[in-house]
Amino acid sequence: MTKQMRVDLALIAGMIKPRSRVLDIGCSDGALIDHLFRNLGCDARGLELDMDAVTQAVTHGLPVMQGDADTDLATYPDGAFDYVVLSRTLQAVEKPREVLRQMLRIGTHAIVSFPNFGHWSLRLQLLFNGRMPMTRTWNRMWYETPNIHPCTIQDFFGLCVADGYIVEAWLAADEAGARQPWRRSPGLANLFGEQGVFLLRKA
Amino acid sequence: MDQSAAQVQHECVTFTEGFDLDCGRRLATLTIAYRCYGALNADKSNAILICHALTGDQYVAEANPETGKPGWWNHVVGPGRPVDTEKFFVICTNVLGGCMGTTGPRSPHDERPSEPWGTDFPAVTIHDMVRAQKRFIDHLGIARLFAVIGGSMGGLQVLSWAALFPDTVFAAVPVAAAAYHSAQNIAFHEIGRQAIAADPSFHGGRYWAHGVTPERGLAVARMTAHITYVSEAALTRKFGRKLQDAENLSSLGDRFEVESYLQYQGSSFVRRFDANSYLTITRSMDLFDLAAEHDGQLANAFAGTKTRFLLVSFSSDWLFPTAQSRAIARALNHVAANVSFVEITSDKGHDAFLLDEPDFHRTLRGFIAGCAEHARLA
Numbered sequence: 199m200t201k202q203m204r205v206d207l208a209l210i211a212g213m214i215k216p217r218s219r220v221l222d223i224g225c226s227d228g229a230l231i232d233h234l235f236r237n238l239g240c241d242a243r244g245l246e247l248d249m250d251a252v253t254q255a256v257t258h259g260l261p262v263m264q265g266d267a268d269t270d271l272a273t274y275p276d277g278a279f280d281y282v283v284l285s286r287t288l289q290a291v292e293k294p295r296e297v298l299r300q301m302l303r304i305g306t307h308a309i310v311s312f313p314n315f316g317h318w319s320l321r322l323q324l325l326f327n328g329r330m331p332m333t334r335t336w337n338r339m340w341y342e343t344p345n346i347h348p349c350t351i352q353d354f355f356g357l358c359v360a361d362g363y364i365v366e367a368w369l370a371a372d373e374a375g376a377r378q379p380w381r382r383s384p385g386l387a388n389l390f391g392e393q394g395v396f397l398l399r400k401a
Numbered sequence: 402m403d404q405s406a407a408q409v410q411h412e413c414v415t416f417t418e419g420f421d422l423d424c425g426r427r428l429a430t431l432t433i434a435y436r437c438y439g440a441l442n443a444d445k446s447n448a449i450l451i452c453h454a455l456t457g458d459q460y461v462a463e464a465n466p467e468t469g470k471p472g473w474w475n476h477v478v479g480p481g482r483p484v485d486t487e488k489f490f491v492i493c494t495n496v497l498g499g500c501m502g503t504t505g506p507r508s509p510h511d512e513r514p515s516e517p518w519g520t521d522f523p524a525v526t527i528h529d530m531v532r533a534q535k536r537f538i539d540h541l542g543i544a545r546l547f548a549v550i551g552g553s554m555g556g557l558q559v560l561s562w563a564a565l566f567p568d569t570v571f572a573a574v575p576v577a578a579a580a581y582h583s584a585q586n587i588a589f590h591e592i593g594r595q596a597i598a599a600d601p602s603f604h605g606g607r608y609w610a611h612g613v614t615p616e617r618g619l620a621v622a623r624m625t626a627h628i629t630y631v632s633e634a635a636l637t638r639k640f641g642r643k644l645q646d647a648e649n650l651s652s653l654g655d656r657f658e659v660e661s662y663l664q665y666q667g668s669s670f671v672r673r674f675d676a677n678s679y680l681t682i683t684r685s686m687d688l689f690d691l692a693a694e695h696d697g698q699l700a701n702a703f704a705g706t707k708t709r710f711l712l713v714s715f716s717s718d719w720l721f722p723t724a725q726s727r728a729i730a731r732a733l734n735h736v737a738a739n740v741s742f743v744e745i746t747s748d749k750g751h752d753a754f755l756l757d758e759p760d761f762h763r764t765l766r767g768f769i770a771g772c773a774e775h776a777r778l779a
Contacts, residue, residue, distance in 0.1 A: 241739075249744060256741045257763045259771020261709065263730050263742035270731065278737040 203229050205374050206393060210283055210309050213367060213397045214238065218280035221245065221305065223267045223297075224287035228255035231262070245270060268292045271300035279305040286393070288312045289345040295357065302363065302400045311395040314370070316350030316388040334373055335392065351387050351394040358398060367397040409466045411459070411495070411502030412436060416536060426523040429511040433537045434495040434502025435459055438478065439486035441543070447778055448543045449484055450534065451493040452551030452558035454755075455626075455682055456674055458501040461493040462486065467501075468673050476757050483766035484550065488773075492541070496558075497533040498525045498681040504533075506677035507609075519677055520606030527554070527689045531561040535569070545569055547776060548769065552576035552754035553721065554682070557689050560729070563710070564691060564702040572772040574765065576713045577754045579725035580699050580732070581690035586720060589629050590683040593622030597676050606677055619676045620667030627666045632717035632750035692732075699728070700735035709775065711768040712742040713761060715753040741768060 203211070207230045214220060216238040222231050225244030234240035244262035246252045255262040263270075267284065268291050282305035284297065289312050291297045301308040313335040323331035330340045338344070349357075351370065358365055370378045370391025378391050387394070411434040420431040436459040441448060451461050451474065462478040464471055478484040478491055495503035506522040509515075538546065549562045549570050556578025563573040597603055600618030604611050628636075640659040647655040695701035710733055714726035723744045730742040745761045747753040754761070 243739060249746070252741075253743050253745075253760055253764055256711065256743055256771075257767035259767045259774060261739050261741050261771070263712075263734075263740050264744060265727075265730070265742070270734070273731040273734040275735060275737055 203233055205376055206285060206311055206371055206395070207233070209369070209371060209377060209395055210285060210311065211238070213309055213395075214240065214281050214283075216240065219278070220281045220283060221274070221279045222283045222285070223271070223301070224284060225255065225262055226251050228258060228260035228262050230283065230285070231255075231260055232258065235260075267297050271297065271304060274300075274304040276303055277306060281305055281307045281309055283309045285309075285311045286313065289315075289347050289349065291347065294347045294349075295361070298357070298363075298398075299361065302398065306399060307366070308363075308398045309396070310354075310398065311371075311393055312349065312354065313345075314351050314388065314391050314394050315348040316352060317392055318389050321389075351391060352384060354394055354396065355384055358396070362401045363398045364401050365396055366399055369395050371395055411466075413502050414537065414540060416540070420533065420536070422523050422529050423526040424524045428504060428523070430504070431497075431533060431536065432502065432504045432508065433533060434499075435537060436461065436463070436493050438462055438491040439489055441490040441541075445541075445543050446545065446547060446776070447488065448490045448492060448538075448541075448546050449548045449550060450538065450546050450562075451478060451484070451491060452534075452549065452555035452562075453493060453496065454551070454553040454555050455686065456623075456670065456679075457555065458499070459493045459495045460501075462491070465673075468669075473755060476755075477762065477765065483762045483769065484548075485769075488778075489547065492538070494534050494537055496530045496554075496682065498522065498530070498678060498685060500675035500678040505675070506681055507675045517609055517677075519609065520680070522677065522681055524688070525681060525685050527557045527561045527685055528565060530685065531558050531565055534558070534562075535566060538569070545571060547778065548572040548574060548772065550574040550576070550765075551578075553578065553751065554686055556721070557582075557686065560691055560702075561689075563706065563708050567703070567706045567708055570708045571776050572709045572711070572769070574711045574713070574768065575726075575729070576761075577715055577718050577721045577726075577751055578712075578729075579721045580692055580702075580729050582687050583725075586629075587687045589625060589720075590687055592625045594680055594683060596621035596625070597680060603676065606680075608676065614671065615676045616668075616671040619671045619674065619679060620664070622679060623670040623674075624663045624667045627663060629720045630750055630752040632719065632748055634717060634748040635750055635752075638748065699732035703733055703736050703738055706733075706736060706738050709739040709772050710741065711765070712740065713754075713764065714744045715747045715749070715751070715758075715761075716744055717748045718751040718753065720751040 220242040222244045231242035234242035252264040282301040320331040370387035371393040373392045415432040420428040461474045462472040495501040498505045556575035559575040597618035600615035602613040603615040643658045645656045645661045692699035712726045714723040733740045
């Protein structure tokens with residue numbers, strides 16, 4: 199079952215060492231864990247909220263369980279994984295800070311990607327329209343969006359400082375997940391990056 | 402070694418070295434009735450054990466010789482089915498305490514072989530059933546089962562297998578199961594047992610000596626149990642408030658369709674099941690509580706497990722509800738086990754695991770394929 203993986207997942211996969219233990223939270227149909235098992239020999243598992251996606255992943259032979267990042271991470275033991283991945287989900291969980299804390303409790307590394315609310319197009323829309331921005335990523339009205347905790351790349355750096363997480367690597371990516379060249383400057387990344395991707399560990 | 406049991410000749414093997422039970426008693430002989438499908442490969446690594454439910458039997462993928470009805474898991478086990486008998490060697494044994502050839506209340510008494518055990522038959526546990534299966538697996542020379550799969554009481558056995566013999570189970574699939582039998586489940590069982598005991602034909606369990614069977618009681622037990630196997634939505638969809646051959650309920654004999662359906666369920670059951678077996682097996686389910694024997698921590702039952710798990714529940718199952726499967730999944734997370742967990746959307750209640758549920762079957766097929774790859778069987 200080799201299929202084209204989302205570009206942002208390929209970026210994340212690039213941060214993961216072969217033969218490591220990985221938990222992918224919000225793994226959808228399991229494309230990343232399939233890749234990690236098949237090509238990197240990882241023991242990769244998934245947690246996914248949407249039951250249809252879970253069924254599809256298990257139907258493809260992938261170890262995925264239905265569950266909720268906000269409540270189920272607490273059930274894993276300390277240090278069970280080398281990497282815990284949360285891709286494009288942080289903004290939709292109820293308690294992002296707690297989810298991040300749990301990720302770095304059960305894993306030695308956390309890999310987090312999220313859509314950057316600091317992107318210039320969002321800023322301009324808010325500035326000129328005075329209304330909540332609508333883009334390809336932020337495409338639901340404020341009253342029905344699942345993305346209840348939007349943040350910017352700079353905000354995320356701030357949380358890492360506040361909670362004492364070490365940013366081992368980070369990069370900005372465009373909507374499709376292609377790497378963008380703003381790595382030297384968080385400020386520019388925050389203005390021009392559509393997504394932030396972070397590799398963290400505890401201090 | 403083979404011996405006949407009851408009226409129909411079931412395929413059996415008998416072990417005479419004695420078999421110790423959880424209750425402290427010991428059976429002098431243990432007979433296991435079984436059916437196997439497919440071929441065992443050279444290194445004996447492709448065996449799948451199917452565990453049957455309370456009133457199931459070893460005829461998982463072929464017609465039952467006593468009733469003539471198709472195998473109870475024909476949808477799941479067979480050539481090209483999710484449990485593919487063209488790839489796997491599939492084993493199913495009648496449970497200890499059963500009445501389809503395996504040692505149970507209808508078998509000859511150890512001390513008085515001229516009469517059956519009857520209610521003298523020792524209390525057995527789910528673990529006892531599993532140890533009896535293990536004895537049979539050892540007899541076949543199989544060191545590791547590729548998978549153990551079962552629904553309902555079969556799912557309890559799967560959990561017991563994973564807890565007792567983790568190294569023997571590569572993959573475990575408890576379907577519509579729980580880590581313990583709830584007070585509500587015990588309560589429903591007790592209604593059934595009381596109905597059997599209240600039947601004048603029961604004769605304190607020695608009905609065989611009187612040439613009768615407690616048919617009324619056993620039928621009521623089955624009718625009660627059957628309600629717990631279906632959902633309110635399924636009963637409404639099938640029967641609603643429709644009347645059976647009547648315009649209105651003008652005489653006492655007039656009935657709702659659902660009544661007539663339940664009575665049919667009851668009466669067809671008594672022809673194939675032994676009342677004392679029903680008492681023994683329902684009790685063994687009631688006794689099941691995996692966490693209790695591990696200081697109340699279910700996770701401890703699976704500490705260090707390498708087994709790959711697939712937990713399946715059905716959305717309308719109120720006998721073994723999804724919350725029970727989720728609790729098992731979380732306990733397995735505690736020990737960082739490899740767990741897949743899905744809830745299948747169905748309005749058919751607990752019985753859904755026996756019915757044509759394409760999502761369940763696709764899930765099971767995929768899980769088995771994935772495990773086969775990890776076990777280097779594919």
